[in-house]
Amino acid sequence: MPLPVPVLPEGVDPAWLPPAAFRAIGGRRTLIRGSAPLVETVHGEVVQACRRFGGRVVRGAPDGGAYDLALALGAEGPEPLGEEGFTCAREGGTTTVTASGGRGLLYGLFHVVRLGDDAFRGERAREVHRPALALRMLDHWDNVAVHPVMGQVERGYAGGSLFWRDGSARGELDRVRAYGRLLAACGINAVSVNNVNVHAAEARLLTDRIGEVADIAAALRPYGIRTHLSVSFAAPVTLGGLPTADPLDGAVRDWWAGATRRVYEAIPDFGGYVVKADSEGQPGPFAYGRSHAEGANLLAAALEPFGGTVHWRAFVYDHRQDWRDRTTDRARAAYDHFVPLDGEFAEQAVLQVKHGPMDFQVREPVSPLIGAMPRTRLAVELQATQEYTGQQRHVCWLGPMWSGVLRFRHEHDQSVGELARGGLVAVSNAGGDPFWTGHPLAQANLYTFGRLAWQPDAEPRAVLDEWIKLSFPAAPPQLADGLHAVLDGSWRTYEKYTAPLGVGFMVQPGHHYGPSVDGYEYSPWGTYHFADRDGIGVDRSVATGTGYAGQYPKPWAELYESPDTCPDELLLFFHHVPYGHVLKSGKTVIQHIYDTHFEGVEEVEEARSVWASLAGLVDPARHARVAERYEEQLRGAREWRDQVNSYFFRKSGVPDGRGRRIC
Numbered sequence: 213m214p215l216p217v218p219v220l221p222e223g224v225d226p227a228w229l230p231p232a233a234f235r236a237i238g239g240r241r242t243l244i245r246g247s248a249p250l251v252e253t254v255h256g257e258v259v260q261a262c263r264r265f266g267g268r269v270v271r272g273a274p275d276g277g278a279y280d281l282a283l284a285l286g287a288e289g290p291e292p293l294g295e296e297g298f299t300c301a302r303e304g305g306t307t308t309v310t311a312s313g314g315r316g317l318l319y320g321l322f323h324v325v326r327l328g329d330d331a332f333r334g335e336r337a338r339e340v341h342r343p344a345l346a347l348r349m350l351d352h353w354d355n356v357a358v359h360p361v362m363g364q365v366e367r368g369y370a371g372g373s374l375f376w377r378d379g380s381a382r383g384e385l386d387r388v389r390a391y392g393r394l395l396a397a398c399g400i401n402a403v404s405v406n407n408v409n410v411h412a413a414e415a416r417l418l419t420d421r422i423g424e425v426a427d428i429a430a431a432l433r434p435y436g437i438r439t440h441l442s443v444s445f446a447a448p449v450t451l452g453g454l455p456t457a458d459p460l461d462g463a464v465r466d467w468w469a470g471a472t473r474r475v476y477e478a479i480p481d482f483g484g485y486v487v488k489a490d491s492e493g494q495p496g497p498f499a500y501g502r503s504h505a506e507g508a509n510l511l512a513a514a515l516e517p518f519g520g521t522v523h524w525r526a527f528v529y530d531h532r533q534d535w536r537d538r539t540t541d542r543a544r545a546a547y548d549h550f551v552p553l554d555g556e557f558a559e560q561a562v563l564q565v566k567h568g569p570m571d572f573q574v575r576e577p578v579s580p581l582i583g584a585m586p587r588t589r590l591a592v593e594l595q596a597t598q599e600y601t602g603q604q605r606h607v608c609w610l611g612p613m614w615s616g617v618l619r620f621r622h623e624h625d626q627s628v629g630e631l632a633r634g635g636l637v638a639v640s641n642a643g644g645d646p647f648w649t650g651h652p653l654a655q656a657n658l659y660t661f662g663r664l665a666w667q668p669d670a671e672p673r674a675v676l677d678e679w680i681k682l683s684f685p686a687a688p689p690q691l692a693d694g695l696h697a698v699l700d701g702s703w704r705t706y707e708k709y710t711a712p713l714g715v716g717f718m719v720q721p722g723h724h725y726g727p728s729v730d731g732y733e734y735s736p737w738g739t740y741h742f743a744d745r746d747g748i749g750v751d752r753s754v755a756t757g758t759g760y761a762g763q764y765p766k767p768w769a770e771l772y773e774s775p776d777t778c779p780d781e782l783l784l785f786f787h788h789v790p791y792g793h794v795l796k797s798g799k800t801v802i803q804h805i806y807d808t809h810f811e812g813v814e815e816v817e818e819a820r821s822v823w824a825s826l827a828g829l830v831d832p833a834r835h836a837r838v839a840e841r842y843e844e845q846l847r848g849a850r851e852w853r854d855q856v857n858s859y860f861f862r863k864s865g866v867p868d869g870r871g872r873r874i875c
């Protein structure tokens with residue numbers, strides 16, 4: 213029986229799956245062959261498209277007629293397709309998609325949706341499509357109960373949670389199904405449904421509240437998405453009543469084994485656990501004098517009989533640092549903690565590493581840890597939720613940043629995309645907002661993440677083209693050009709008017725929105741810029757600084773070591789330099805700060821007017837929401853410009869070379 217396509221609740225934006233995206237398929241004749249649960253999902257999609265656009269679908273044996281599209285489960289061809297791969301070819305007037313598993317067929321269907329009418333023109337040589345990474349996951353930092361400081365969703369800028377509200381399951385499972393459908397259409401196959409900071413209510417999702425997770429899992433399953441759960445390392449104590457959570461204690465091991473068995477009774481295809489341990493106050497193995505490998509392996513052993521995985525986060529650092537102590541460097545922490553453990557993690561354990569060494573800043577170098585643990589399965593974590601990149605009030609398309617990270621080559625010439633054998637993960641930017649992501653244009657980040665997780669070396673601009681074509685079917689060239697104009701360079705624009713040259717932060721403490729140059733300067737969080745009257749930046753060289761640059765292999769260690777060779781955009785991340793230091797661009801650091809801050813605001817003004825010119829080409833509600841956000845972005849960008857420029861003018865006493873007014 214075809215599975216009906218989830219009904220989008222009234223007023224919710226269809227994002228990149230508007231009905232018109234299915235026009236090419238819906239107006240044609242399709243044959244579907246094979247049986248597996250996800251084939252029913254594929255069938256349901258085609259049935260709905262045909263109902264809308266007048267086409268026809270036949271299931272099972274061909275009825276003698278000719279077909280424009282054949283979607284078939286079949287035997288493997290010369291190369292293994294796996295559960296998720298598919299082939300696509302066109303010959304003799306029929307486009308044929310074959311897969312060996314239901315998920316593959318579903319991805320094949322969405323491939324045809326992306327191609328649109330092109331899928332049905334001429335001949336197409338047989339192409340094989342397989343995801344480069346087996347795990348393509350979103351972590352929701354959603355709380356079940358509203359947290360007194362962080363609210364319903366930690367760092368959430370898209371309304372409430374899709375899953376939880378005020379301590380209970382939200383229960384709007386149609387919305388969850390529709391979410392799963394959007395995720396599948398861009399290639400995502402796993403979702404973790406609660407915050408990595410596991411508070412009291414959330415901890416119980418593992419035990420007596422597992423039924424609520426099972427409901428979500430059931431809603432996501434038809435679109436090939438497995439459900440994961442963040443758990444607390446202290447659960448044996450807080451939930452199990454044991455005196456210890458020591459990973460080497462037999463009773464603790466038994467407790468995790470039993471709890472995990474019950475999870476799989478409720479959710480047979482459960483994906484596994486996500487753990488934030490010994491990090492920002494979360495419990496972990498250090499309390500028992502055990503290593504993080506011992507901690508992770510405890511959970512890996514519990515999951516192993518069921519094929520689950522523990523995603524153990526490497527975000528471990530001292531968040532109670534003394535700002536007077538210049539020898540401790542937060543950037544070093546993950547590498548220092550984890551590299552000695554390489555080879556000690558069990559097969560079912562994946563070490564999940566943030567892409568940069570600090571915390572999702574607008575510009576960071578790639579984490580040196582990613583290339584330094586060849587005997588460990590690593591997953592790379594990105595942040596789609598725009599905690600430090602405009603909080604979904606500012607346009608900031610992160611495709612170019614993520615692509616740069618994924619293409620970065622560590623030692624032995626392996627790129628980050630190749631080293632991420634444990635998968636690519638992003639902190640989700642989606643929530644209960646009718647546009648899913650607060651800022652409608654932030655949908656492009658979610659879509660781009662999924663496509664880059666499928667193919668890390670994909671060209672981000674081509675991915676953006678896909679997103680435009682799907683989200684705005686039949687967009688006139690003016691609209692597509694306008695969208696590119698406002699999105700393509702938006703990350704660099706954001707960088708221009710915020711913290712300069714890789715130095716990071718300068719945000720208001722706590723909520724992290726808006727400028728405060730010294731907001732974290734005298735705090736325990738390890739996030740400093742060290743600006744004084746003479747200069748700015750953090751000396752992370754081996755020769756005179758914290759030694760962080762030495763965590764990289766060659767050529768990076770050498771390149772970053774000296775201000776002469778360090779790339780401009782990371783200069784202040786690696787070096788403390790005088791304001792008069794001349795960049796490779798030929799400008800001094802201080803003039804660069806002034807110029808980029810003026811330019812950043814001008815670019816936002818320009819983008820705002822481009823967007824205004826698109827009124828009439830975009831549906832009015834979407835247009836109005838973006839226009840409203842541009843007002844706030846412009847206000848925010850001016851605030852950033854003026855605070856940063858004034859701060860450095862006052863510190864340095866150096867006037868703007870172009871004589872502009874700085875207070």
Ligand code: GCU
Pocket residue numbers: 366367408409488492527571599
């Ligand atoms: C950042 C963020 C926190 C989050 C943490 C993490 O520090 O501000 O809200 O909990 O990252 O990744 O665990």
